[in-house]
Amino acid sequence: MEEQRIPPDQPLKVQPLKEEIEPLDSRKKWSCLGAACSDSCCFRFQQANIFIDEALRLASHFPLTFNAANSPDGKNNLTLSIILRPTVEKNACTYLREGEGCALGEDRPIACKQFPFCMVKGDEGEQKAVLKPSCPGFSDESGEPILLSDGSTNPVIYNECLKPAMIAAETAGETQAFVDTLVKYDLISIACCESKGLKVYLYIIDAQKLHALPKDTRDVLRAKGYMDLILAHINSAVHLRDFIDIYLDRKARQEVT
Ligand code: SF4
Ligand code: SF4
Numbered sequence: 114m115e116e117q118r119i120p121p122d123q124p125l126k127v128q129p130l131k132e133e134i135e136p137l138d139s140r141k142k143w144s145c146l147g148a149a150c151s152d153s154c155c156f157r158f159q160q161a162n163i164f165i166d167e168a169l170r171l172a173s174h175f176p177l178t179f180n181a182a183n184s185p186d187g188k189n190n191l192t193l194s195i196i197l198r199p200t201v202e203k204n205a206c207t208y209l210r211e212g213e214g215c216a217l218g219e220d221r222p223i224a225c226k227q228f229p230f231c232m233v234k235g236d237e238g239e240q241k242a243v244l245k246p247s248c249p250g251f252s253d254e255s256g257e258p259i260l261l262s263d264g265s266t267n268p269v270i271y272n273e274c275l276k277p278a279m280i281a282a283e284t285a286g287e288t289q290a291f292v293d294t295l296v297k298y299d300l301i302s303i304a305c306c307e308s309k310g311l312k313v314y315l316y317i318i319d320a321q322k323l324h325a326l327p328k329d330t331r332d333v334l335r336a337k338g339y340m341d342l343i344l345a346h347i348n349s350a351v352h353l354r355d356f357i358d359i360y361l362d363r364k365a366r367q368e369v370t
Contacts, residue, residue, distance in 0.1 A: 154225070159201050162193065175349065179191040223280075232275075300319055309361060
């Protein structure tokens with residue numbers, strides 16, 4: 114796979130940082146529709162935001178990257194993320210197996226475990242649970258009640274979706290501090306990876322810029338515990354070639370049927 118850096122002003126598709134959310138009590142019931150889902154979450158996104166505590170584990174499955182989203186002040190904010198599939202067109206995540214579901218099981222990202230719920234910061238800075246109404250599993254009639262009659266959260270939803278989200282939310286600040294440090298030292302570049310005629314543009318940690326840093330700065334990164342993560346990030350780019358192979362193979366099979 115060829116990898117080349119491209120000029121930083123090269124336009125890169127900006128993905129929405131946030132989806133529409135609603136308070137938990139706005140919908141009454143929920144169940145995952147599984148294989149019957151007409152709009153599976155495993156088909157929706159090319160990238161998923163991740164947290165620093167899961168980054169090393171996920172680097173053995175996914176190319177780690179960064180997602181850019183416009184903030185209200187018009188700036189491009191970067192978040193830590195993974196690539197789920199190599200193209201933006203709507204197709205399945207590389208790890209979705211037909212008729213079986215996710216091949217990663219408990220190793221799947223927290224973004225997947227918590228969907229369609231997540232934690233957001235309230236007005237007072239407190240973490241609060243919300244839901245993403247775009248999931249077709251919400252209904253007034255069928256599924257698990259989200260809130261029980263005493264106002265507490267259904268334990269099934271709490272344990273399967275909200276608990277992973279709450280644990281992860283505690284590391285959101287640490288995750289962003291890692292990205293901000295990389296930005297501060299100008300270590301993030303846009304790269305173009307090409308394999309079998311397919312080009313994938315993505316944000317990467319630039320190994321050349323890393324090696325060019327003064328020793329003192331690299332010592333600062335090491336002292337913060339970032340070096341292992343940075344190296345895992347750089348090495349995780351190898352998954353992209355496999356992802357492209359799987360994507361092209363699936364596409365060829367779709368064209369035959
Ligand atoms: S969580 Fe929602 S969007 Fe994802 S597969 Fe289940 S019903 Fe579909
Ligand atoms: S990692 Fe698994 S759960 Fe997450 S999008 Fe991919 S197939 Fe779906």
